[in-house]
Amino acid sequence: MTKMEIAKLKVSGDSAILVEFENRIAPEINRLVRSFTMALAGKNIPGIVEIVPSYRAVTVHYDPSFILFDALRKALKDVLAHLDEAEIPPATVWEIPVLYGGEEGPDLSFVAHHSGRSEEDVIRIHSSAEYLVYMLGFTPGFPYLGGMDAAIAAPRLKAPRLKIPAGSVGIAGQQTGIYPIASPGGWQLIGRTPVKLYDPMRAEPVLVQAGDYIKFTAVDAAEYARIAAEAEKGSYRCRTWRKEG
Amino acid sequence: MIRIISGGMLTTVQDRGRFGHMKSGITVSGAMDLRSYETANRLVGNAEGEAALEATLIGPVIELCADTVFAVAGADLGLQLNGAPVSTYCAHSAKAGDRLSFAARKSGCRAYIAFRGGIAVPPVMGSRSTDLKAGIGGHMGRKLQSGDVLPLGTASGVPFYGIAEKEDFSAPVKTLRVVMGPQDDRFTDAGIGAFLQGEYAVTPQSDRMGIRLGGTAVETKNGSDIITDGICMGAVQIPSDGQPILMMADRQPTGGYAKIANVISADLPLAAQLIPGDRVRFQAVSVQEAQQLLLAQREKLANIRAQSAASRYRVTVDGHVYDIEVRPVE
Numbered sequence: 001m002t003k004m005e006i007a008k009l010k011v012s013g014d015s016a017i018l019v020e021f022e023n024r025i026a027p028e029i030n031r032l033v034r035s036f037t038m039a040l041a042g043k044n045i046p047g048i049v050e051i052v053p054s055y056r057a058v059t060v061h062y063d064p065s066f067i068l069f070d071a072l073r074k075a076l077k078d079v080l081a082h083l084d085e086a087e088i089p090p091a092t093v094w095e096i097p098v099l100y101g102g103e104e105g106p107d108l109s110f111v112a113h114h115s116g117r118s119e120e121d122v123i124r125i126h127s128s129a130e131y132l133v134y135m136l137g138f139t140p141g142f143p144y145l146g147g148m149d150a151a152i153a154a155p156r157l158k159a160p161r162l163k164i165p166a167g168s169v170g171i172a173g174q175q176t177g178i179y180p181i182a183s184p185g186g187w188q189l190i191g192r193t194p195v196k197l198y199d200p201m202r203a204e205p206v207l208v209q210a211g212d213y214i215k216f217t218a219v220d221a222a223e224y225a226r227i228a229a230e231a232e233k234g235s236y237r238c239r240t241w242r243k244e245g
Numbered sequence: 246m247i248r249i250i251s252g253g254m255l256t257t258v259q260d261r262g263r264f265g266h267m268k269s270g271i272t273v274s275g276a277m278d279l280r281s282y283e284t285a286n287r288l289v290g291n292a293e294g295e296a297a298l299e300a301t302l303i304g305p306v307i308e309l310c311a312d313t314v315f316a317v318a319g320a321d322l323g324l325q326l327n328g329a330p331v332s333t334y335c336a337h338s339a340k341a342g343d344r345l346s347f348a349a350r351k352s353g354c355r356a357y358i359a360f361r362g363g364i365a366v367p368p369v370m371g372s373r374s375t376d377l378k379a380g381i382g383g384h385m386g387r388k389l390q391s392g393d394v395l396p397l398g399t400a401s402g403v404p405f406y407g408i409a410e411k412e413d414f415s416a417p418v419k420t421l422r423v424v425m426g427p428q429d430d431r432f433t434d435a436g437i438g439a440f441l442q443g444e445y446a447v448t449p450q451s452d453r454m455g456i457r458l459g460g461t462a463v464e465t466k467n468g469s470d471i472i473t474d475g476i477c478m479g480a481v482q483i484p485s486d487g488q489p490i491l492m493m494a495d496r497q498p499t500g501g502y503a504k505i506a507n508v509i510s511a512d513l514p515l516a517a518q519l520i521p522g523d524r525v526r527f528q529a530v531s532v533q534e535a536q537q538l539l540l541a542q543r544e545k546l547a548n549i550r551a552q553s554a555a556s557r558y559r560v561t562v563d564g565h566v567y568d569i570e571v572r573p574v575e
Binding site for chain 1: 267370427428510
């Protein structure tokens with residue numbers, strides 16, 4: 001089947017079309033989402049207001065004063081038909097420094113105990129993978145990450161915390177994630193990053209994009225403090241590289 | 246400048262919304278009833294997209310710190326100028342020291358108060374809309390309260406000293422037209438039948454994020470959980486209890502409940518004016534029909550501008566160009 005045949009175009013009100021790929025969560029499906037999002041953005045079709053990628057679908061918001069449903073549907077089908085030829089740049093990997101354990105990661109010992117491993121093992125496993133950012137949502141800049149090793153999976157807290165500090169890194173089931181802003185939450189907190197994933201006053205308010213990857217790296221308290229000071233001034237830049245393969 | 250003497254129940258600074266960041270999980274916000282918001286803005290001659298105030302059920306008390314022109318459209322919350330009733334849906338000249346207040350709600354939920362030049366709070370991510378949950382935009386990211394002082398921008402247009410067509414929000418049962426989808430295939434025939442033939446009551450748990458309805462549960466085939474995807478303004482989400490929620494301006498940009506339908510843009514202003522206890526019915530139309538209705542509505546709004554422009558002249562005297570406004574002497 002070609003990519004065009006597996007995509008379904010669905011009416012989503014009079015100002016959006018939902019382009020849905022296969023109905024499952026998988027890196028190869030999300031790669032189609034990313035390719036389509038980038039190919040469509042590159043077309044600069046007048047009237048498209050916003051393109052919102054998610055796990056397995058892309059919501060294309062548009063203004064009917066500039067383009068009507070039938071014309072946009074045709075244009076989207078055209079982009080899908082030529083998706084194989086579209087040149088999509090490799091994804092960016094963001095290195096996110098994390099101070100694991102202690103006050104910043106109060107649940108690290110629970111996760112270690114639950115998985116029957118040492119805290120050092122949990123840190124090593126958690127910081128060795130490159131996690132795919134399937135999409136952003138829930139709160140500003142919250143990345144839905146995929147690809148965590150099941151060996152360090154842990155259940156959610158029985159009673160959610162009322163306030164989790166911004167930058168907290170947690171585990172819930174087989175998912176891992178970062179809280180970009182202080183919010184309530186029930187994830188097991190294993191560490192914290194001084195990097196501001198979200199800053200409304202920054203030119204690019206949210207660092208990471210859907211389709212990017214996140215690689216955590218362990219830092220000590222001194223390094224954490226140094227990065228936090230730089231992040232506060234707005235001068236800290238995460239190390240990034242191109243995802244291979 | 247304007248000074249808030251009382252913030253009323255929930256008064257916020259809103260424009261058309263914060264676009265371009267939904268992909269980063271950032272809420273659009275913006276005026277709930279874009280038609281009334283645009284009407285008020287056009288009446289005072291503002292450029293499209295200038296920020297105005299959205300008042301909810303109980304209006305604010307505002308003291309003007311300078312001469313200005315204002316207009317109120319949307320819900321009838323009992324507008325008064327210096328304690329005397331004045332009309333909504335038309336522009337009023339007012340002097341420094343004048344007080345704008347609201348006596349009591351007669352119909353609708355949200356009134357839009359536009360001032361000439363717009364509310365000139367600093368934009369955040371390209372918008373002056375208040376995002377209450379994220380605490381950004383508007384005045385300090387929150388609802389207005391006593392003592393707040395808001396700057397007005399420089400007037401760019403000419404106010405329209407006429408009367409725009411007034412909308413009536415008093416009907417106890419409102420029909421909202423919808424376009425079915427994108428996940429209507431997740432519901433049983435009985436579920437779709439209940440949705441399109443039943444009557445739903447607006448519950449008190451309704452806010453700028455969503456209007457929660459109560460009525461016959463909408464039955465799904467295999468539950469209402471979907472793989473999280475985008476949510477549009479007016480999407481009708483059906484969570485596991487089967488009771489519809491209309492997703493409005495402060496909705497999160499993505500969510501994991503199936504969406505049976507989407508209220509058409511032309512009827513969203515009606516939805517925005519619902520209050521708890523009001524009842525709604527849904528009627529399905531095609532996407533093409535929905536778009537024609539929206540375009541017709543926008544054309545009507547543009548006429549306010551056209552009439553406004555008619556009172557402005559440019560004359561040349563001795564080689565000097567003058568822009569002249571013609572308006573009634575008060």
